[in-house]
Amino acid sequence: MVFVRRKLILLAMQPVKLTRSQIIRQQAKAIFGGSVGNLVEWYDWYAYSVFALYFGAAFFPKANQTAQLLNTAGIFAIGFLMRPIGGWIMGTYADKKGRKAALTLSVLMMSGGSLMITFVPNFNTIGIAAPIILVLARMLQGLSIGGEYGTAATYLSEIAPKHRRGFYSSFQYVTSCLGQIIALTILLALQRIFLTPAQLGEWGWRIPFGLGALLAFSAIYLRRSLPETESFKNETVAESRKGSFAELLKYKKELLLIVGFTIGTTVAFYTFTTYIQKFLVNTAGFTKNESTTITMIALIVFMIAQPLSGLLSDKIGRKRLMVIYGVVSMVTTYPIMTALGRTHDFYTATLLIVAALVILSFCTSISAIIKAELFPANIRSLGVSFPYALSVAIFGGTAESVALNFKVAGHAEWFFWYITACSVVSLIVSAFIPDSDKHTKMEDNHISHITH
Numbered sequence: 001m002v003f004v005r006r007k008l009i010l011l012a013m014q015p016v017k018l019t020r021s022q023i024i025r026q027q028a029k030a031i032f033g034g035s036v037g038n039l040v041e042w043y044d045w046y047a048y049s050v051f052a053l054y055f056g057a058a059f060f061p062k063a064n065q066t067a068q069l070l071n072t073a074g075i076f077a078i079g080f081l082m083r084p085i086g087g088w089i090m091g092t093y094a095d096k097k098g099r100k101a102a103l104t105l106s107v108l109m110m111s112g113g114s115l116m117i118t119f120v121p122n123f124n125t126i127g128i129a130a131p132i133i134l135v136l137a138r139m140l141q142g143l144s145i146g147g148e149y150g151t152a153a154t155y156l157s158e159i160a161p162k163h164r165r166g167f168y169s170s171f172q173y174v175t176s177c178l179g180q181i182i183a184l185t186i187l188l189a190l191q192r193i194f195l196t197p198a199q200l201g202e203w204g205w206r207i208p209f210g211l212g213a214l215l216a217f218s219a220i221y222l223r224r225s226l227p228e229t230e231s232f233k234n235e236t237v238a239e240s241r242k243g244s245f246a247e248l249l250k251y252k253k254e255l256l257l258i259v260g261f262t263i264g265t266t267v268a269f270y271t272f273t274t275y276i277q278k279f280l281v282n283t284a285g286f287t288k289n290e291s292t293t294i295t296m297i298a299l300i301v302f303m304i305a306q307p308l309s310g311l312l313s314d315k316i317g318r319k320r321l322m323v324i325y326g327v328v329s330m331v332t333t334y335p336i337m338t339a340l341g342r343t344h345d346f347y348t349a350t351l352l353i354v355a356a357l358v359i360l361s362f363c364t365s366i367s368a369i370i371k372a373e374l375f376p377a378n379i380r381s382l383g384v385s386f387p388y389a390l391s392v393a394i395f396g397g398t399a400e401s402v403a404l405n406f407k408v409a410g411h412a413e414w415f416f417w418y419i420t421a422c423s424v425v426s427l428i429v430s431a432f433i434p435d436s437d438k439h440t441k442m443e444d445n446h447i448s449h450i451t452h
Helices: 002-013 020-050 052-059 065-081 083-097 099-119 129-159 162-169 171-194 197-204 206-224 245-282 288-316 318-342 346-364 367-372 377-396 399-408 413-430
Strands: none
Touching: 020 052, 020 099, 020 129, 020 171, 020 206, 020 245, 052 129, 052 197, 052 245, 065 083, 065 129, 065 377, 083 099, 083 129, 083 377, 099 129, 099 206, 129 162, 129 171, 129 367, 129 377, 162 171, 162 288, 162 367, 171 197, 171 206, 171 288, 171 367, 197 206, 245 288, 245 318, 245 346, 245 367, 245 377, 245 399, 245 413, 288 318, 288 346, 318 346, 318 367, 318 413, 367 377, 399 413
16 A cells, blocks of 8 residues: 555656647747737837837927937937846846746836836926936836847747757747837827827827837736746756856857847848838938838738748758858848938838848847857856847947938938948858857757746
């Protein structure tokens, strides 16, 4: 009897073997939960840029359109400057307390910033306090998004099977694009169905920020129910080494590689997904409605291209795809931007932006896993978050300001060469990034390794 009892206890202690369908459902739940939160975060982040054409006058009324865009772009850049701090704080938190805890906290912070923007009075009501509150809200959102990228990248990479890491990594930008597409959809609906341009400029621009705050509540619920990754749960290093900046500095080469690689991709990404809407209006002469529609079509194609490029990387190798991106981007960026500045045809502009974004998908689809594979689990989130956020703050967050200042100076084409030069930097750095097929610090995190 005692033997039977012991046998039953031992059997109960054995891990439950899941069927293939159960494994797929468990994996899909983890990806969906992480991706939905990422979608909401990026929707809130992009809503600022998408609606900047309308709320600039509410905070900077005594200025022409270009000056208003410069002011709103400057605050956009301030949010980016908070991202390295957010990457440091949230990356450390994720490595110490878990990926799930950090992902939940980041959504909460983002929704708080959106609520502030929703209810802040305009300049005519409270004067200089209005843009100050706007800055504070963007700083909070910058802290949030600074940690979101690295933690979400770490989470997705740790739940992915080795032979599908490129594919799973691509969903980070799928949800990023979808967040912006939703923001653009709301703008189109408000523009063409519900509100007049005057109403949009007066109070309608507040609607998307309020919706973003409400959406965050569902994302928080989903992220609280996410399974934690086995890589984090099984980490056995001393607590003092988890998320330690001193530990991270042992990987100086990897940090420099991430910074260099991110320079070209972040400038191109924010040029063709964020600034391009203003470029079409302020330089090419399209209407606001036309620029919104063109940007939305291009983003849909860009989103679809992500998993396709991710699958391609799983076939031919991530390093090879990075080099292909660098070469093609270097050759095509200037001609595409020059043609965009000269065309007034809707379809031509759409095709040009689509071409640029499809090329960019070669890199964005695998950028998360490339970084995650460079670090061990105890500092992986911090290692991905901090150097990436630093590069994005310096180069991505200032892309609009650089472009607009070149335009004000009468040399808009100089910005085209600036994007090209940044692409060359990424191409050179790609040659020094280890081939993940041969060198990786990522253990095999198969689907069955996900636990609650």
